[in-house]
Amino acid sequence: MRTAIDPISDRPAYKQIADAIRDAVSSGEIGPGEKVPSEADLIRLFNVAQGTVRNALSLLRAEGLLRAEHGKGVFVRERPPMQRKASNRFRRSHRDAGKAAYTVDAEALGIKHDVEVFKVGPDVVPDEIAERLGVPVGSTVLVRSRRYLHGPTPTEIATSYVPWSIAEGTAMAEENPGPGGIYARIEEAGHRLGKFTEDVTARMPMPDEAKALHLPSGTPVMRVLRTAYDTNGVAVEVCDTVMTADLFVLSYELPAD
Structure with missing residues (x-):
């Protein structure tokens, strides 16, 4: 030096x-x-x-x-391998094989991963999410909040919101929704997935986010707000994910025509 x-x-x-x-x-x-x-x-x-x-x-x-x-x-500071959020992570073939999107990413990089579930159950939908889901403000939705880890290191926290009319009485409302995750259960409920949209922004973390992700002072986060639509164009889920910005590369494959 x-x-x-x-x-x-x-x-x-x-x-x-x-x-x-x-x-x-x-x-x-x-x-x-x-x-x-x-x-x-x-x-x-x-x-x-x-x-x-x-x-x-x-x-x-x-x-x-x-x-x-x-x-x-x-x-x-030790950093686990950066996880590439590729556009193919939501392929139906992965769900058919019983793999959720996060599992696909982690296995592709050989990363030991874990999921901690914070909350699963019905709750009032936040106004911003209600608009994306196309449901009335104050509606009941299923809320699934969890934290993902690479080894011992927390890397992201994610909260999914599913209309209660779709989630009620299904394994989505259980801590372990079963093989393929909630997207497999949504399709079993009669909503074949047609597309996903994502809005990505960067900012400094809120105090509770910094605590959950064990962030040193000055570390930014990325927020990925994803909406899943069925083939009829109906929004069936919104996932609000906050990720430690310096641990991820977001990689998308975009058509040219």
Whole structure:
């Protein structure tokens, strides 16, 4: 790791130190999960004051590059493999094979994955979701809220909303909806899926999202709001997903005609 501070640079010393550590991480000199030099070592290496080193480390923690463990030191943040949300993840062949979309993605990358269910049951539909589903404000819908993990790392939280007229009395209202997930159950209920639309936005997380996803300060999220339609053009489900932005690539295949 380079340790020289340019005294005539217009870039403050703490940012130069942050640059050096960032470069060492990018080059692999300091790998994911490895400890960065201690404050005392950085003070000696760069010949600067303690406050300058602390400002550099705080900047890198805010960027989400480093994480601090009380009493142990500062470490490079580990990131699980980035999951590619390909357009073929909703193919009927996957549902017929008993695989939900998330399982398809995880298996394609060889990722150990898990799902934690937060809530399953009827509830009042949020106004924004009611508009997308084409149901009256205040209607009852099935709400399925869960968190997905790669190994021990939470990566996304997702909440699905299905009209209660479709979900009532089906396995969709159970914690485990069965092979193929809720889309297989929707089709069994007589709504053959015709298309999906997705709106993708980026923002900073809400406090409860940051807590659920274990996000370091300064880490953005992507929100993917997906609507599923049957072949008659009726909206049968809306899924509101919040994803840790630096862990995902969203990959779509678009027709050219």
